[in-house]
Amino acid sequence: MSATPRGGRPALVLLTPNARKAAQLLMAAFPAWEVYAPDDAALVHALPIAPSGGKATDTIADLFMAGRPVIGICAAGILIRAVAPRLADKHSEPPLIAVAADGSAVVPLLGGHHGGNLLARRIAAVLESTAAITTAGDLVFGLGLDEPPEGYTLANPDAAKGFMAAMLRGGKIRIEGDAPWLADSNLPVDDEGALTIAVSHEEPADDSEPTRLVYHPRSLAIGVGCERGCSPVELIRLVQTTLADHNLARDAIAGIYSIDLKADEAAMGELAHWLGVPLRFFDAATLEAETPRLANPSDVVFAEVGAHGVSEAAALAAAGPDATLLVPKHKSQRATCAVALAPAPFDGALAGVMRxxxxxxxxxxxxxxxxxxxxxxxxxxxxxxxxxxxxxxxxxxxxxxxxxxxxxxxxxxxxxxxxxxxxxxxxxxxxxxxxxxxxxxxxxxxxxxxxxxxxxxxxxxxxxxxxxxxSAMQAAAARAGAPLGHDFCTISLSDLLTPLDTILQRVKAAAQGDFVIAFYNPVSQRRRTQLAMAKDILLQHRDGATPVILARNLGREGERLTFTTLADLDIETVDMLTVVLVGASASRSIALPNGRRFVYTPRGYEKKRAP
The missing domain is CATH 3.40.1010.10 (Tetrapyrrole methylase, N-terminal domain)
Known part of the structure; x- marks a missing residue:
């Protein structure tokens, strides 16, 4: 299930452990959402998230000001007070949605016509609750005209407010084009209406008329081909010119399509990014099957790629068996472009395969x-x-x-x-x-x-x-204090891929260089001698009192951190789930009055403190 309204990736903000159940459901349904939580040990432990730190209201305000949709599982008042001092332009504000801690209610507070109402409905569907929609058009007519369904884009959203106000005053609507989703609403449709809703893949001659709304269905498939190393600028200009010459709306494009041999072509990736649409590919056999529908089949192209066409065939294959070739192949010096029209909007990401x-x-x-x-x-x-x-x-x-x-x-x-x-x-x-x-x-x-x-x-x-x-050494160092505070190295003691002589040479070099050493793969069930060998080499170069940290299963059940010294290092206490940190000659072990123990390696700051 997708839920990414205008404004970018939504942010889910959790404030109390009571939000756990609702949060788990939403995190499972919308895994790409970012999750923020206060430094609440109970909540953080219960959910697979990290505490966000900072004041919750500041976090909410910062996300809102960044244009991010914010979903707070908390009281509506908390969200309102967080963003109220920063409210300015209602035409640009992102969705702000309050969800009851028990998931029983979902309230779009702001940005209802910027994706908030639709997002609230999707959240309510996951939680099996109710979305409290309050915008007038939604309540009277069953939909908001400035929030069309998936597959359609409103070309002139600035006209929507006046248009809907005219409807509420009794205005009638005339519909041009095919829009099945409007038939399920309570819109006042009349063939003689003074208000017009137009559904078209073409750019409107004038999108500023207050009595006319224009929707673009995503029903255009653009097929492209190019030589290896074609300039992105050339391909973008070719598509841009093709759209302009045929009065085609950019918002009607469902995707960019080509042959899979071009999956790594930078120009195609740049084109799809510029248009903000999916980029998908077909194999040669699929494109060859479209040959009867091509306007410009080519034996030369067939000899090169195994299909009689690329741009035309890819556009038709993406738009489906009932599609028409709206724009036959156009050429630039190193690229080709064609456009197919599907009879209805389609999900451009489902046609072909992605790179x-x-x-x-x-x-x-x-x-x-x-x-x-x-x-x-x-x-x-x-x-x-x-x-x-x-x-x-x-x-x-x-x-x-x-x-x-x-x-x-x-x-x-x-x-x-x-x-x-x-x-x-x-x-x-x-x-x-x-x-x-x-x-x-x-x-x-x-x-x-x-x-x-x-x-x-x-x-x-x-x-x-x-x-x-x-990494394991970073986690171990963080748990132990700051043992990697100065120069350090890592050495794997496994001889499965590296000869033992090479490993021991590296241990000796690290010992001579006085590095802090992180030993990975210190032992295994069959390999018990390398760590003992490393210990013997190190004792030739540094004191037996050198701090040693044994970190086992960090971040998982059974985590254990053991402080010892190089002389007292007991190989039998180490297993394959342990990373071993051995300090340098300067490393220090300290014990605080509260009983906590830490190891750190000075970097030389004491010299700056000298009088």
């Missing part, structure tokens, strides 16, 4: 407070999750509706190949890693395989991004 995306996501140690916003969004927006089963189970609230692909430990290359293959099918795939994906995790293997297999063009065309996470 495959591989998101290598670091989930942190496992605590929701350490899941970064970027990683949360990546997980929420992915269609598929690939990873070690333990990692896939860390955030069940975000897993709803995802296809989970589980793999065992030791199947690293298998799971990366699976993730690449899934993404090559046009899916948005999250390769889920604990900690940070670039630190002893899967990001390296992704790029290694891409380099090793350049002929896998389906992989090479993918959109790939890495979402960083909180």
């Amino acid at each position: 495959g995306e591989l998101l290598v996501v670091g989930t942190g140690p496992g605590d929701a407070q350490w899941l970064t916003p970027e990683a949360r969004i990546a997980l929420a927006e992915a269609t598929d999750w690939v990873g070690y089963g333990l990692y896939l189970d860390l955030y069940p609230d975000l897993a709803t509706g995802k296809t989970l692909h589980r793999y065992d430990l030791g199947e690293e290359e298998t799971r990366v190949r699976a993730a690449l293959d899934l993404a090559a099918q046009g899916r948005r795939v999250a390769l889920v890693c604990s900690g940070d994906p670039g630190i002893y995790a899967m990001a390296t293997l992704v790029f290694e395989l891409l380099e090793a297999e350049p002929d896998r063009m389906d992989w090479q065309r993918l959109a790939i991004a890495v979402a960083p996470g909180v």
Whole structure:
């Protein structure tokens, strides 16, 4: 279910633990929403979110002023008092919605005609409650004309207020074009009406008439083709000129379409971004099936890509079997463009397949407070999750509706190949890693395989991004104080991929360099000697009293932090779920009067304090 009204990604603000049940339902239904909560331990513990910090009313006001729709699970008065001093222009204000703590009522306080009423109805549907809509047009006629349904855009929203006022005074409406959604309303329709509602894919000659509303149905499919490396400016200008020459409305465009061989073409991505519409692709066989409907079939194009046309065929394939080729192929020096018209609005994202995306996501140690916003969004927006089963189970609230692909430990290359293959099918795939994906995790293997297999063009065309996470050493350092306050390094003691001699050379170099060291993979069930070897090397270069931190299962059930020294380090207390931090010669262990103990590594600030 989508709920992203004008103004950007909604922000859900929670104020008390009583909001937990309603919050859980909304977070599951709308996982891409950002969630803000006060520093309330009960609420934060109950939900997989991090405290936002700061005063709640300031957070609400800041989000509102940034143009973000705000949904507060709290009393309406709290929201009103938070934004009241900042209210200015009702034509630009984003939705502000109050939800009762028990979910029994949903009240759009502001921005009802900027998506607030529709958003309130969607929230109420999830909570199985009532949306308290108060705007006059909605109540009298059953809909707000300045808030058309999905698939339609109002071209002249500034005229809506006067138009609806005229209706409320008894004005009659004449409808031009096909708009089935209007038939289900209580609008005063009359073929002789002085008010006009026009539904058209064409730009109006004059959109300033107060007695005329113009709606654009998203029924245009734009097919494009281009040479490799075509300039984005050239492709955008070609489409822009085509629209202008044929008087086609930009808001009537459902999507941009092409052949999958062009999935990584930068110009097409820029074009779709400029228009704000989906970009989707078809394989050659699908495009070839459209040949009987093409105005300009080409044997030359067939020889190159396996289909007799790209731009015309892609437009027709997207718009459907009942579509017409509205604008045959137009050419620029290095690009082509065609436009097809569907008989009704359609969801442009459902035609063809998207460019495959591989998101290598670091989930942190496992605590929701350490899941970064970027990683949360990546997980929420992915269609598929690939990873070690333990990692896939860390955030069940975000897993709803995802296809989970589980793999065992030791199947690293298998799971990366699976993730690449899934993404090559046009899916948005999250390769889920604990900690940070670039630190002893899967990001390296992704790029290694891409380099090793350049002929896998389906992989090479993918959109790939890495979402960083909180690493185990960062989490351990934060729990322990500031042991990484000066120069440090990380060393994996696993010899599965690195020879033991190389590992020990690195330990010796780090010891000689007096680095704080974070040891990953210190032991395993069969490998019990490397940590002991590392300890012996370190004792040759630093004092036995050097602080050592053993951090096990951080952010998960069974978390344990142990402070010891290099001399007293007991290898038998360490397991494969432990990261070991060994201080430098300057590292210090301190105990506060309240019994808390911390380790830190001075950076040299004491020199600035010297008289």
